[in-house]
Amino acid sequence: MQKIGVFVCWCGSNIAATVDVKAVANAMRSEPGVVFSTDYQYMCSENGQNLIKDAIRDYKLDGIVVCSCSPRMHEATFRKTAMAAGLNPYMVEIANIREQCSWIHKDMPEGTEKAMVLARAAIAKVKKNAPLTAGTSPVTKRALVIGGGIAGIQTALDVADAGYEVDIVEKSPTIGGRMAQLDKTFPTLDCAACILTPKMVEANQHEKINLITYSELENVSGFVGNFTARIRKKARHVDEKKCTGCGVCTEKCPSRKGLNEFNMGLNTRGAIYIPFAQAIPNLAVIDTSNCIHFKTGKCGICEKNCSAGAIKFDQEDEIIERKYGAIVVATGFKPIDASYFDEYAYTQSKDVVTSLEFERLMNAAGPSKGVLVRPSDGEHPHDITFIQCVGSRCSHDATKGKEYCSKICCMYTAKHAMLVREKYPDVNVHVFYIDVRTPGKNFDEFYRRAVEQYDVDYIKGMVGKVTVEGKKLHVQGSSLLSNDQLHIYSDMVVLATAIEPDPTARSIGTMLTASMDTNDFFTEAHPKLRPVESPTAGIFLSGVCQGPKDIPETVAQAGAAASKVIGLLSKNELVGNPCVAHANELLCNGCSQCERVCPYGAITYVEKEVRGPEFRGVKRVAQVNEAVCQGCGACTVTCPSTAMDLKGFSNNQIIAEVDAICR
Amino acid sequence: MQRELIERLNALIGEGVGKRVLGWKRGEFFYDTEPAILAADQLDELVYDSFCGPNLSKYLIQEMPKLGEGEKIIALIKPCDSYSFNQLCTEHRINKDKVYVIGVGCKGKIDVDKIRARGITGITGIDVDGDALTVHTLYGDEQVNRKEVLLNKCLSCKGKEHRVFDEQIGESEETSTGDDRFDMVKKLEAMSAEERFAFWRGELSKCIRCNACRNVCPACSCVKCVFDNPNTGVQNKAAADDFEENLFHIIRAFHVAGRCTDCGECSRVCPQGIPLHLLNRKFISDIDELYGEYQAGEEVGQRHPVINYTQGDCEPSIVHERGSNA
Structure with a gap:
């Protein structure tokens, strides 16, 4: 008979307030196989751990059950405790009586009963546990950063500075991302390009950083320390080695239909183009959907004018396959589509713009060369209304918009208002807001400057409707403070649209098996304690892909993600998980279903001589590569004959748990 | 068609394509057929008629280990059975290289219980002529429309195409009623x-x-x-x-x-x-x-x-x- 010890933790009052811990410990004492059962205030404390160690030695325990918090919190702690007392660490089971019991129940008898049931299930399982030993796997010392915005650039620079190779894969033809599109940055009003472009140049020149631009991730396989990524490098139709970035082709191109993405489509560009002056790499790219040569087979003016002979109409996509130890997601954001909010007349008037479009209108490299003009007629505006929270902070049952606060809009709207008043004191500026949120260093001072020094007309209230009336935009809103219905006739309306994760994030999340929330933001391993790691080992999060952030926060998080990557890449090998699958060759049908379902490619089939009471001879059987298996269990549930089983989570163990619960 | 089939099988065995045949043989009653592995000298026992409903694909699994290097078994596969055959190949339970598949034509198989359900008893034999079914009984002959007494599975027929075959013998007919099988x-x-x-x-x-x-x-x-x-x-x-x-x-x-x-x-x-x-x-x-x-x-x-x-x-x-x- 096995000797099992049960240790019930109070977790202060976290558990003890809803679960009668003494009653649980007493009840478990009479469970078959249990030779020791006790409770303690903080089982994870040194005293608590010593209590466990002493009991293991004194009662010669060969398995323990700790009734405490989630195994995600302290399973590792108690495994180490058991190991220190000479017990195999995989002879430890955790009954989660906190997250799955005390925290979700209010009634003490109910909570106590459930805690007992969970404890019994863990006892039933630990009795069927077997000692396991973990193997190791090597770490590929190279990181992949997905996205070349400020988040990706910063993470790559920090990882590369630590001496590791980094690849940045960026879907557009240049790195720089959203920050490159900004004019000035709050709260210091320094120019975005002036602080970003040095970093872009540094990333380009860094000997450890490899930029893979105009490329998309197609597939990722493998696991922490050992990922394999397939990257499609789209054809630029320009020879990267020959193109000097002189820009002659972009000027000569007769096609002028392509919308300029960098300027948010406010003007057009050639079919061959360089996204912006400081683009990195500074190479032209052909937009085949607008190129006359690709549409008709004629033209070829760029080819004739290129002194470097860099135009390659027949260039094809290239597939790069490479191994990585760690992957950083830095896929960033996009503003939501403002046309969903047509009460603000976005699709009816060119003079209703989003804040990112306004950013381009104010920028010296923008479509109006930095002169603020109405997009419809090029005239100087005299009255501008800003509307905040367009699509942010919507009620959960709203059919459009997001429930969350986009975090950056209050500050950039204050910035826009201030910049307009600074450059054009004759322009009246109104800002409609629900709340002004400025919780950052020097943020509130910045906002107050807009109100107090620059005399921006902040109106607490929302706009109900914007209508086009002649050359004017009739803004109808309410002022909650003066309890007035307002009618403002503006020349321009600027919508502070919510931001949402880049549309590519969802498919990347699927590829990486990294979890996401309902808004498609990546989920952290722990919202407070592991904010830059995905729950999927080896995947790290940088920037807005994890949640709305401003630039300083993004850069801080990018550095944090880099430090986690460096920590991982500095290891030569990783201790694996011994809870891996194994096949019972006598039961194996050789049907290959497990091989097909395995997301890690850990299963292969061999013809092998098998001897058993009912079968003797050569048969086709599954074999698990234990270094590659991640213990996900997909094969065990696929196998119809239960030939495939998972060590530490065997079918029998799980059935024993269910039986104990249903007893 | 049965005679044609047996002749062809004899020829194939004569050519050395295979030594044994997976087909059907008569059971206890004339409307009973059962799967059978037949050697060359047992081929006269082979039956292929309107009662050969059983899907034979599965019986190939146990034959696989018995086949020597390069040896084949000849299997009679109806169009609907060919799906099971392919699925078992996918699962590596059957090796197509070890099977010579004769795709046998099928115009739907008869459910004797459906004839009985019409109050016809003492059935002694059946003659099929197109859709006209003459049921011989102890009490005289009865006429039945063949389409009305097909096996339920034939009512959601997958079509007359063999998804796998080395050669085909006999005509097939789609017997699905056209109703949604769901x-x-x-x-x-x-x-x-x-x-x-x-x-x-x-x-x-x-x-x-x-x-x-x-x-x-x-x-x-x-x-x-x-x-x-x-x-x-x-x-x-x-x-x-x-x-x-x-x-x-x-x-x-x-x-x-x-x-x-x-x-x-x-x-x-x-x-x-x-x-x-x-x-x-x-x-x-x-x-x-x-x-x-x-x-x-x-x-x-x-x-x-x-x-x-x-x-x-x-x-x-x-x-x-x-x-x-x-």
């Missing part, structure tokens, strides 16, 4: 949970656990079935009481999900007349709806949606929402 599944889905539970309890409580459904099923081909394996922990469970007994069929349906070709053999052989194929069809209709239309056994090497991941797969939450609404 009609009954839809009716069950429309029921309340209580009604559906009552329906299945009513049906499954008839089960006598003869295991005929499992033994005939080409997808139920495990080396050792979990219900025969005392170490699985489920073997005794499904025998503890009559309710748990019912779970046998549910577990079986889960085990064949994605691999079931809807051959209908489970319901055909059930001595208690339980419509077992409906459980499998529910899975098939769910797979079709969630992952796009899928027919197991259409090609060799298919990866069925249940063991495949694609980026276009529906989100798990969608599956969950459907589950909780049902």
Whole structure:
């Protein structure tokens, strides 16, 4: 008979307030196989751990059950405790009586009963546990950063500075991302390009950083320390080695239909183009959907004018396959589509713009060369209304918009208002807001400057409707403070649209098996304690892909993600998980279903001589590569004959748990 | 056609294509046929007529290890059986290289019970002429429309195309009624949970656990079935009481999900007349709806949606929402 010890933790009052811990410990004492059962205030404390160690030695325990918090919190702690007392660490089971019991129940008898049931299930399982030993796997010392915005650039620079190779894969033809599109940055009003472009140049020149631009991730396989990524490098139709970035082709191109993405489509560009002056790499790219040569087979003016002979109409996509130890997601954001909010007349008037479009209108490299003009007629505006929270902070049952606060809009709207008043004191500026949120260093001072020094007309209230009336935009809103219905006739309306994760994030999340929330933001391993790691080992999060952030926060998080990557890449090998699958060759049908379902490619089939009471001879059987298996269990549930089983989570163990619960 | 078939088989054996044939032979009564492995000197026992309903593909599994290097077995495969054949090839249970497949023509097979259900008894023989069926009985001849007495599985015929063959003999005919094969599944889905539970309890409580459904099923081909394996922990469970007994069929349906070709053999052989194929069809209709239309056994090497991941797969939450609404 096995000797099992049960240790019930109070977790202060976290558990003890809803679960009668003494009653649980007493009840478990009479469970078959249990030779020791006790409770303690903080089982994870040194005293608590010593209590466990002493009991293991004194009662010669060969398995323990700790009734405490989630195994995600302290399973590792108690495994180490058991190991220190000479017990195999995989002879430890955790009954989660906190997250799955005390925290979700209010009634003490109910909570106590459930805690007992969970404890019994863990006892039933630990009795069927077997000692396991973990193997190791090597770490590929190279990181992949997905996205070349400020988040990706910063993470790559920090990882590369630590001496590791980094690849940045960026879907557009240049790195720089959203920050490159900004004019000035709050709260210091320094120019975005002036602080970003040095970093872009540094990333380009860094000997450890490899930029893979105009490329998309197609597939990722493998696991922490050992990922394999397939990257499609789209054809630029320009020879990267020959193109000097002189820009002659972009000027000569007769096609002028392509919308300029960098300027948010406010003007057009050639079919061959360089996204912006400081683009990195500074190479032209052909937009085949607008190129006359690709549409008709004629033209070829760029080819004739290129002194470097860099135009390659027949260039094809290239597939790069490479191994990585760690992957950083830095896929960033996009503003939501403002046309969903047509009460603000976005699709009816060119003079209703989003804040990112306004950013381009104010920028010296923008479509109006930095002169603020109405997009419809090029005239100087005299009255501008800003509307905040367009699509942010919507009620959960709203059919459009997001429930969350986009975090950056209050500050950039204050910035826009201030910049307009600074450059054009004759322009009246109104800002409609629900709340002004400025919780950052020097943020509130910045906002107050807009109100107090620059005399921006902040109106607490929302706009109900914007209508086009002649050359004017009739803004109808309410002022909650003066309890007035307002009618403002503006020349321009600027919508502070919510931001949402880049549309590519969802498919990347699927590829990486990294979890996401309902808004498609990546989920952290722990919202407070592991904010830059995905729950999927080896995947790290940088920037807005994890949640709305401003630039300083993004850069801080990018550095944090880099430090986690460096920590991982500095290891030569990783201790694996011994809870891996194994096949019972006598039961194996050789049907290959497990091989097909395995997301890690850990299963292969061999013809092998098998001897058993009912079968003797050569048969086709599954074999698990234990270094590659991640213990996900997909094969065990696929196998119809239960030939495939998972060590530490065997079918029998799980059935024993269910039986104990249903007893 | 039977005579033509036997002649061809004799010729093939003469040419050394194979030594034995998987086909049908007569059972106890003239309308009983049973799967048989016949050597060259037993070929006169071979039967191919309107009663050759049984799906033969599964019987090839046990023949595989008996075949020497380069040796083949000759198998008679009807169009619908060819799906099971391919599915078993996909699962590496049959090696196509070891089988010479004769795609035999099929115009639908007759269910003798449907003739009896018309009050015709003392049946002694049958003559088929197109759709005209002359049933000889002790009390004289009766005329029946052949189409009206086909096996249920023939009413959702997969068509006359053999998905695998080395040569074809005989004409085939599509016998599907054109009704949606998921009609009954839809009716069950429309029921309340209580009604559906009552329906299945009513049906499954008839089960006598003869295991005929499992033994005939080409997808139920495990080396050792979990219900025969005392170490699985489920073997005794499904025998503890009559309710748990019912779970046998549910577990079986889960085990064949994605691999079931809807051959209908489970319901055909059930001595208690339980419509077992409906459980499998529910899975098939769910797979079709969630992952796009899928027919197991259409090609060799298919990866069925249940063991495949694609980026276009529906989100798990969608599956969950459907589950909780049902």
